[in-house]
Amino acid sequence: MLIDFAQAQLHRFDELACRIQAEPEKYINFDSVSxxxxxxxxxxxxxGTIWTATGLDDGAEQFDAVIEYRGHFLRISCGEKTVIHSGIYAE
Known part of the structure; x- marks a missing residue:
């Protein structure tokens, strides 16, 4: 049986993104970008996953993060309400 390593890694990314979306309180609890x-x-x-975050420092109440891997993404926006989106960038 052959395993497509790239596809397996994309599946791993997507599974974790789904877990974060399903239970954000287990993952998203930050006082600072650090x-x-x-x-x-x-x-x-x-x-190879890349992540960036903004907000939370200097008294900011908004937190935004983007986590990306090979065209797949997880976007987290926390403020009054937490909004999480995942998907695949259009080409």
Missing amino acids: DFYKAAWLQDFPQ
Whole structure:
């Protein structure tokens, strides 16, 4: 049986993105952008995943993060309400 490594890694990314969407309270609990970058669950994404975050510093009440891997993304926006989107970028 042959396993497509790239496809397996995309599946791994998508599974974690779904878990975060289903239970954000288990994953999204930050007081600063630095806390986001230290989150242990970021290491569960496939190697090569890129993440960026803004907000939370200097008294900001809004937090935004984008996590990307090979065209797949997870976008997290926290403010009065937490909104999480995942998907695939259109080409």
